[in-house]
Amino acid sequence: MEFKVQLGPQHPALHEPISIRMTLDGEVIRDADLRLGYNHRGVEKLAESRSFIQNLYLTERICGICSFSHQTCYTQGVEKLMELVPARRGLYIRTLVCELERVHSHLLWLGVAGQEAGFESFFMYTWRDREVVMDILDWISGNRVHYSMNTFGGVRRDIDEMQRKKILDTLDLLKQRTDYYLNLAASEPTFVGRLAGVGKLSRQQAIDLCAVGPTLRASGVPMDVRKDDPYAVYDEIPFEVSTADSCDVLGRAVVRVKELIQSYRIIEFLLKNLPEGPFKVKAPRKVKPNEVYSRYEAPRGENVHYIKSNGSDKPERLKVRAPTLANYPATIAMLKNGFIADIPLIFAAIDPCICCAERLVQLDDGRGRGRVLRFSELRAMANERAKKIDYTKREIAWPF
Amino acid sequence: MAILKPILYLLVYPGLLFLLVYSTFVEWVDRKLYARMQNRFGPLHTGRAGILQPVADIIKLFAKEDIVPERADKRMFSALPVFAMAIVCTAALYLPVWHYQAAPSPISFPGDLIVVVYLLSLPTLIFFLAGWHSTNFFSEIGGVRVLTMLFGYEIPLLLALLSPAVLAGSWRLVEIAVFYQNHPLLMLANLLGFLIAVICLQAKLERVPFDIPHAETEIVGGQFTEYSGRKLAFFRLLGDVEMVVGAGLIAAVFLGGFPGGLLPGLAWFVVKTLFIVFLLAALRAATSRIRIDQMIAFSWRWLAPLAVLQLFIAIIIKGSAS
Numbered sequence A: 001m002e003f004k005v006q007l008g009p010q011h012p013a014l015h016e017p018i019s020i021r022m023t024l025d026g027e028v029i030r031d032a033d034l035r036l037g038y039n040h041r042g043v044e045k046l047a048e049s050r051s052f053i054q055n056l057y058l059t060e061r062i063c064g065i066c067s068f069s070h071q072t073c074y075t076q077g078v079e080k081l082m083e084l085v086p087a088r089r090g091l092y093i094r095t096l097v098c099e100l101e102r103v104h105s106h107l108l109w110l111g112v113a114g115q116e117a118g119f120e121s122f123f124m125y126t127w128r129d130r131e132v133v134m135d136i137l138d139w140i141s142g143n144r145v146h147y148s149m150n151t152f153g154g155v156r157r158d159i160d161e162m163q164r165k166k167i168l169d170t171l172d173l174l175k176q177r178t179d180y181y182l183n184l185a186a187s188e189p190t191f192v193g194r195l196a197g198v199g200k201l202s203r204q205q206a207i208d209l210c211a212v213g214p215t216l217r218a219s220g221v222p223m224d225v226r227k228d229d230p231y232a233v234y235d236e237i238p239f240e241v242s243t244a245d246s247c248d249v250l251g252r253a254v255v256r257v258k259e260l261i262q263s264y265r266i267i268e269f270l271l272k273n274l275p276e277g278p279f280k281v282k283a284p285r286k287v288k289p290n291e292v293y294s295r296y297e298a299p300r301g302e303n304v305h306y307i308k309s310n311g312s313d314k315p316e317r318l319k320v321r322a323p324t325l326a327n328y329p330a331t332i333a334m335l336k337n338g339f340i341a342d343i344p345l346i347f348a349a350i351d352p353c354i355c356c357a358e359r360l361v362q363l364d365d366g367r368g369r370g371r372v373l374r375f376s377e378l379r380a381m382a383n384e385r386a387k388k389i390d391y392t393k394r395e396i397a398w399p400f
Numbered sequence B: 001m002a003i004l005k006p007i008l009y010l011l012v013y014p015g016l017l018f019l020l021v022y023s024t025f026v027e028w029v030d031r032k033l034y035a036r037m038q039n040r041f042g043p044l045h046t047g048r049a050g051i052l053q054p055v056a057d058i059i060k061l062f063a064k065e066d067i068v069p070e071r072a073d074k075r076m077f078s079a080l081p082v083f084a085m086a087i088v089c090t091a092a093l094y095l096p097v098w099h100y101q102a103a104p105s106p107i108s109f110p111g112d113l114i115v116v117v118y119l120l121s122l123p124t125l126i127f128f129l130a131g132w133h134s135t136n137f138f139s140e141i142g143g144v145r146v147l148t149m150l151f152g153y154e155i156p157l158l159l160a161l162l163s164p165a166v167l168a169g170s171w172r173l174v175e176i177a178v179f180y181q182n183h184p185l186l187m188l189a190n191l192l193g194f195l196i197a198v199i200c201l202q203a204k205l206e207r208v209p210f211d212i213p214h215a216e217t218e219i220v221g222g223q224f225t226e227y228s229g230r231k232l233a234f235f236r237l238l239g240d241v242e243m244v245v246g247a248g249l250i251a252a253v254f255l256g257g258f259p260g261g262l263l264p265g266l267a268w269f270v271v272k273t274l275f276i277v278f279l280l281a282a283l284r285a286a287t288s289r290i291r292i293d294q295m296i297a298f299s300w301r302w303l304a305p306l307a308v309l310q311l312f313i314a315i316i317i318k319g320s321a322s
Helices: A043-048 A052-062 A067-082 A088-116 A120-141 A161-187 A189-195 A203-208 A213-217 A249-272 A323-335 A340-349 A375-388 B004-011 B016-037 B053-063 B074-093 B112-133 B137-168 B173-182 B184-204 B229-254 B262-286 B292-321
Strands: A002-007 A019-025 A028-035 A290-298 A301-309 A315-321
Touching: A019 A340, A028 A323, A028 A340, A043 A052, A043 A315, A052 A067, A052 A315, A067 A088, A067 A290, A067 A301, A067 A315, A088 A120, A088 A161, A088 A249, A088 A340, A120 A161, A120 B262, A161 A189, A161 A249, A189 A249, A203 A213, A203 A323, A213 A249, A213 A301, A213 A323, A249 A340, A301 A323, A315 A323, A323 A340, B004 B016, B016 B053, B016 B074, B016 B229, B016 B262, B053 B229, B074 B112, B074 B229, B112 B137, B112 B173, B112 B184, B112 B229, B137 B173, B137 B184, B137 B229, B137 B292, B173 B184, B173 B229, B184 B229, B184 B262, B184 B292, B229 B262
Parallel strands: none
Antiparallel strands: A002 A019, A019 A028, A290 A301, A301 A315
């Protein structure tokens, strides 16, 4: 018996609103579709009315987990527009925070994967160790979530000798714990049984559907903006692009743990080779008319900002493409022919950040008809629609 | 006096009062152990070391709004939690806590082991009905999963419980317990069966790794999705009482029961059930939830054959002894 089900926008597995519409055959998903647009924040429009400097702190607030990714992506774009060469020490510190953020994001993801798989102990352990890296970020920037470290031409805060030593010391603890997790994730039979073979995405599919980040790399495609199109000081740092060939959720977990280990190596290299000198240079306030396309490897995948300037101190247009949006088509392909029990795992495996990816799309039919609706009118429309639904009918699949 | 004892038996020990108080205590122990294994503290505030937290949770749930879905069968929906509770409390009366072979309890009879197993499998059926009558998609999936899981663990559990009974030559709980009190070394013969029974009890209680029917990240609350307030409180309390009765059953069958009259018997009951609760909590902390097909495959590939092997061991030992 096939039946249609709507999962979300409110569901315990989803921390943000998104709706998955599925056709089920018993416990097996035959068809799936995603509905977006439950959360629109108007970040891009807001950015147009603020100066470049103010937008630093706005772009940071696009995401709570990869706040630094969005800020750095934006900063690097604007620096290109300004034709500004940032201070070398500043770039090193910027890269350091990038990698620390990757560490905290991947540790967070490991915990989420554990929780979605029903492995609460794993969740508790990884999130406890995540506190260590959160503390490091707190020492460096004074903040736990929005670090506000970037500025045009470098960073806003320097790090001193004591901080450097302290970070190197605590890194050993993180390394030990990560080795333990790698061991645990590979040997705990119930956990491996849940992850292996789930959410298959072949190499070709991953390329065709434009997957990004760990999702893509777990399908055996070694693509990483840090290697392919190096920004900041990544061209000077020795590191490897982590991949896996299993094409499933276990592979995505392995890629992330491998990336953690690479990140520790990068952090160590950065701290040991930190150059002397100023950590920022002075930047102009106004920007010449131009446009730029800025790429950044966020923990979740390739993050893209498009910035257009018109000669004033405000951007004419800022377009943000968060990595989650690029992974949606691949998610739908992964969900098909999976089990209901695997939905949270498959969905969590792309590390979704739904609200970061939500953009308003306005379709213009070319006839120039526009209409402004008041909130009260919208409510009246919704009520009218809800009244028409016959709730006594059992066959109703979803009311919208 | 003749009337007083059954009334005490029904209402105080091991009846309602003891069961309810002890089950909240067991929930606290379980939560505390689970939390410590996860590097957390667990409940801390209500009572000393949070010992009253389960009671507070139940009271709070009782005070909450109680919603019955519009499309649900109202009478069935409301009656099910009470039925389930009554059945599990009845099963508790058969536990040999306060009687000896010489002076058996009023309801003990040869074959009560089967009755307890039967009564303990009824709540599972009620969970299914609860899910089905909620008329919610998630509840229905949960209900179906409950039944599917029943086919996995019920037979290994019964086989595992039967082998000590075969060795003891009786299907009466008190006689099995007395047999192992007299021959403590023979308890080792049932070690395999004991482990199988603990794993099956975990599945019966629907705890990690077998919390498939109400896996919250997949199907919200499973069969309990539409339940709220008093009715949900009943189901929650039911889980604790079922844990006590299940642990008591395994302790009576495998661990030599609760000898020594009222107070020493009570002490034995607490020690032995808490030992089993510790095993259950450790199992819960060390594993991740498995899929329903993996659970069934595990039951039939491992649990059932091993339970049969345990039965053979019991029969061979029995044959060589006589």
